[in-house]
Amino acid sequence: xxxxxxxxxxxxxxxxxxxxxxxxxxxxxxxxxxxxxxxxxxxxxxxxxxxxxxxxxxxxxxxxxxxxxxxxxxxxxxxxxxxxxxxxxxxxxxxxxxxxxxxxxxxxxxxxxxxxxxxxxxxxxxxxxxxxxxxxxxxxxxxxxxxxxxxxxxxxxxxxxxxxxxxxxxxxxxxxxxxxxxxxxxxxxxxxxxxxxxxxxxxxxxxxxxxxxxxxxxxxxxxxxxxxxxxxxxxxxxxxxxxxxxxxxxxxxxxxxxxxxxxxxxxxxxxxxxxxxxxxxxxxxxxxxxxxxxxxxxxxxxxxxxxxxxxxxxxx
Amino acid sequence: xxxxxxxxxxxxxxxxxxxxxxxxxxxxxxxxxxxxxxxxxxxxxxxxxxxxxxxxxxxxxxxxxxxxxxxxxxxxxxxxxxxxxxxxxxxxxxxxxxxxxxxxxxxxxxxxxxxxxxxxxxxxxxxxxxxxxxxxxxxxxxxxxxxxxxxxxxxxxxxxxxxxxxxxxxxxxxxxxxxxxxxxxxxxxxxxxxxxxxxxxxxxxxxxxxxxxxxxxxxxxxxxxxxxxxxxxxxxxxxxxxxxxxxxxxxxxxxxxxxxxxxxxxxxxxxxxxxxxxxxx
Amino acid sequence: xxxxxxxxxxxxxxxxxxxxxxxxxxxxxxxxxxxxxxxxxxxxxxxxxxxxxxxxxxxxxxxxxxxxxxxxxxxxxxxxxxxxxxxxxxxxxxxxxxxxxxxxxxxxxxxxxxxxxxxxxxxxxxxxxxxxxxxxxxxxxxxxxxxxxxxxxxxxxxxxxxxxxxxxxxxxxxxxxxxxxxxxxxxxxxxxxxxxxxxxxxxxxxxxxxxxxxxxxxxxxxxxxxxxxxxxxxxxxxxxxxxxxxxx
Ligand SMILES: [Zn+2]
Numbered sequence: 001x002x003x004x005x006x007x008x009x010x011x012x013x014x015x016x017x018x019x020x021x022x023x024x025x026x027x028x029x030x031x032x033x034x035x036x037x038x039x040x041x042x043x044x045x046x047x048x049x050x051x052x053x054x055x056x057x058x059x060x061x062x063x064x065x066x067x068x069x070x071x072x073x074x075x076x077x078x079x080x081x082x083x084x085x086x087x088x089x090x091x092x093x094x095x096x097x098x099x100x101x102x103x104x105x106x107x108x109x110x111x112x113x114x115x116x117x118x119x120x121x122x123x124x125x126x127x128x129x130x131x132x133x134x135x136x137x138x139x140x141x142x143x144x145x146x147x148x149x150x151x152x153x154x155x156x157x158x159x160x161x162x163x164x165x166x167x168x169x170x171x172x173x174x175x176x177x178x179x180x181x182x183x184x185x186x187x188x189x190x191x192x193x194x195x196x197x198x199x200x201x202x203x204x205x206x207x208x209x210x211x212x213x214x215x216x217x218x219x220x221x222x223x224x225x226x227x228x229x230x231x232x233x234x235x236x237x238x239x240x241x242x243x244x245x246x247x248x249x250x251x252x253x254x255x256x257x258x259x260x261x262x263x264x265x266x267x268x269x270x271x272x273x274x275x276x277x278x279x280x281x282x283x284x285x286x287x288x289x290x291x292x293x294x295x296x297x298x299x300x301x302x303x304x305x306x307x308x309x310x311x312x313x314x315x316x
Numbered sequence: 317x318x319x320x321x322x323x324x325x326x327x328x329x330x331x332x333x334x335x336x337x338x339x340x341x342x343x344x345x346x347x348x349x350x351x352x353x354x355x356x357x358x359x360x361x362x363x364x365x366x367x368x369x370x371x372x373x374x375x376x377x378x379x380x381x382x383x384x385x386x387x388x389x390x391x392x393x394x395x396x397x398x399x400x401x402x403x404x405x406x407x408x409x410x411x412x413x414x415x416x417x418x419x420x421x422x423x424x425x426x427x428x429x430x431x432x433x434x435x436x437x438x439x440x441x442x443x444x445x446x447x448x449x450x451x452x453x454x455x456x457x458x459x460x461x462x463x464x465x466x467x468x469x470x471x472x473x474x475x476x477x478x479x480x481x482x483x484x485x486x487x488x489x490x491x492x493x494x495x496x497x498x499x500x501x502x503x504x505x506x507x508x509x510x511x512x513x514x515x516x517x518x519x520x521x522x523x524x525x526x527x528x529x530x531x532x533x534x535x536x537x538x539x540x541x542x543x544x545x546x547x548x549x550x551x552x553x554x555x556x557x558x559x560x561x562x563x564x565x566x567x568x569x570x571x572x573x574x575x576x577x578x579x580x581x582x583x584x585x586x587x588x589x590x591x592x593x594x595x596x597x
Numbered sequence: 598x599x600x601x602x603x604x605x606x607x608x609x610x611x612x613x614x615x616x617x618x619x620x621x622x623x624x625x626x627x628x629x630x631x632x633x634x635x636x637x638x639x640x641x642x643x644x645x646x647x648x649x650x651x652x653x654x655x656x657x658x659x660x661x662x663x664x665x666x667x668x669x670x671x672x673x674x675x676x677x678x679x680x681x682x683x684x685x686x687x688x689x690x691x692x693x694x695x696x697x698x699x700x701x702x703x704x705x706x707x708x709x710x711x712x713x714x715x716x717x718x719x720x721x722x723x724x725x726x727x728x729x730x731x732x733x734x735x736x737x738x739x740x741x742x743x744x745x746x747x748x749x750x751x752x753x754x755x756x757x758x759x760x761x762x763x764x765x766x767x768x769x770x771x772x773x774x775x776x777x778x779x780x781x782x783x784x785x786x787x788x789x790x791x792x793x794x795x796x797x798x799x800x801x802x803x804x805x806x807x808x809x810x811x812x813x814x815x816x817x818x819x820x821x822x823x824x825x826x827x828x829x830x831x832x833x834x835x836x837x838x839x840x841x842x843x844x845x
Pocket of ligand 1 (some may be wrong): 209229
C-alpha cells in the first residue's frame, strides 16, 4: 500500500523533471539541426510526388498534399495543408489548371511542371464526347493530364530539376544525375509502349474520364471518355446511351474504369454491350498506401495500363 | 425515343428499382407525415450519411454501416423523446445535424474520399445493378408485407397512440419495428435518389394525396400512384432532356403537388360562387 | 357479478396524493356516474383502470382479474372514450376505417360488426365520409361505435359530451341507455352534469381525491345534505381554479 503510493509520487515528480531536462538538452540539438536541415518539397498529388522524390533523392524531404489513394480532381486543401504548402521551400504542381487552389497557397517557390508545354494539338483532339461537355478545369481549356504521356513527363522532370537547382545550387549535379536517370527510364517506357502497341486492330478506346488525351496523341490512338475532364459528377441517362452506342459502333467490348473510382458506371455500360468487360485504365492520379507499400510506382502503373489497353485494342 | 431506350437494361432496372422505391417510401412516408414527423426521413438519411462515412473510412460495406447508424440513431431519438421529454422536432434536428457532422468530420479526417460520396449524396438510379434491383425488390416486398399485415395497428397508433395503448396494442414494439422499416426504406431510396432528396420521396406524394380528402386506404393508394407517376415521368423527362434523374423526379412530384393544390383551390372557389348564386336566386 | 372491484386504491403524483384510498365495486349492467370537481382525480382513476398508470397502490380487478397482470383479454373487453377527444380535421380516415380500429381480430364478420355498431350510433349512412368532416357530436358517436364494435363488457367514458350541443347530448345519453339495456354493457361515466347523472346513472360515485359518496343514484340526489356538501366542495374547487387563472 505504502510502497505503491511512494512509487506513484516518484513517477509524478519524475515526469515533469524529465520534461524539463528534455527541453533544456533539446534546445541546442534543435538549433544544430536547423542549420543543416533539408530542403522541404511539397508536391500536389501522386505522380508529382514520385517525380519530385526521384529528382531530389535524399537531399530534400518530399511530401504530398493530396493523401495517398484520394482522387485529386476536386480535392481542396485544409488550413493545415495551406500552411504546409507555405512553409515548404518548393511547391511542385502539375499546373495546366489542375490545382485551382495553387495561387492561394502563396508558396515560396512554385515549380509549375507544365510550364513551357505547348498545348497546340487541342483542336484536332477527338477525346471525349461532345455532348458530355468539356468543362474547362480553369487552365484555358487545356487538358491537364500531361503525366500520362512519358514525353511530357520528361518535361515535368526537367522543370523540377531546374527549380531544385536554383533553390539549392550546391546539389545541382546531384539533381541533374537523378533527373537523367529517370528520364532514361521514361525513354525506355516510351519505347516499350511503342512496341507493345505496334500491331493493334483498334485505335479507339473508351476511358473513364478524359485523362488519356495527351497519351493518345502521342501514340496515335483515339480516346473516348465517359466523364469529362474530371471523373466525378452526376451521370445523365443519355450519356450512358451514347457511350453504349459508341462502343457498339466501334465494336468495342472493353470499358475502362479507374482505380480510385466506384466502378458501377463502367459495369453498367459493359452490361449493355455484347461480351462487355471492365478493365482498369489508371490515370495514375493517386496510388493507394497498400500499392505504394508493395513498391508499385508510376512506371509499373503505366505498364499495367498498357497490358489492359492491349486487350482492348486487340494488339498482338 | 423513350420506348427504344427501354431496350437498355439500365433503363429497365432504373424503372423497376425506382417504382419499388416509390411504393415503399410513399407508404412509410404516410405514417411519418401523419405523425407530424416529416423530417424524420431526413434525419435518418443524414444519420445514414454519417454511417456511410464510417463505412468508407473503415472499408466496411457502407450501406451496412449506414443502415446500422440510422437505426441506432432512430432508436436513440425515440428513447430521448420518451425519457427526456424533448420535443420531436428538436430530437430530429439533433440526429440530422450530428449525422451530417460525423460524416463531414470523417471525410475531412481521411482527406476527402470524394469518389463514392457523390453517388451517395445525389443517388445513382441509372447505375443499379441486377443484384441491387433484386435486393430492392426483396426489401420492398418485405416492407410492404409487414405494413399490410400491421396496417390497422400502425394506423391506430398514428390516429391516437394513447387509445391504441389502452386497447392493448404493444405500442413500443410496433414503434421500434416501424423505425427499422423506415430506416431500411430510407437506405434503399437513398441509393437511388441520394441523401439530400430522400425525404422528398417520403413527404411530397403524401402531402399531395392528403389534398384529396379521402380515407386512409384511398389516401395511401393515391400517394403510391402519384409517387410511381413522378418516378416514371421523372425518369422519362430526365432521359429526354438529359437532366439529372433524381432532381427531375423530385421536381415532377412537386409539380404534381402544385397542380393538385391549384385544382383544389379553383374547385373550392367555384363551389363558393355556385352557393352564392343559389342563395341569390 | 362484479365487473370492477377496486380496493384501497391510492395514487401519488410528484408527492401529491391524487387518489386517496378509494374502494368501490361495480355490478354488471350498472351505469355508474362519477362526479367530482375538476382535478378530483377522475381521469387519474381511469388511467389506473386502463393500465396507463401502474405505479398505484391497492388493487384493481376487472372481470375478476388483477389488471397488473396486463392480461390483454381484459383490456380488449374495455371500451374507452377520452375526455375532449377532438379528431384531427385532416386525418385521412373514413368513419368506417375509424370504427374498424376497435376490432382486435379481423375476420369475415368484421364488416358486419362495423355496420352494426354504426347502425347503433345512427351513422351507418355516413360510413364512407371522412371523419374530419363530421360535427363534434357525430365524431363522438363514431368513437363510441369504435369503442363498442368489439362487444366490450365495460365502457369507460371520460366527460364524453364536453363541447357538444344539448340536443346531441340527449341523443348521446339515450344511446348510452340503449347500449346498457340492449347490449348489456356496463358503463362508467365521468360527468359534470348532475342533471344527466340523475337521469341516466343507476349509481353514483362522488370523488374528490378520496371517496366522498358511493351508492344508488336516488340515495345521493334525494339527500339534501349530501347535495349541499357536494356543491360547496365543487364551488371551492371552482373558486380555486378561478383565482388561479386570474393570477396567471
Ligand atoms: Zn483526371
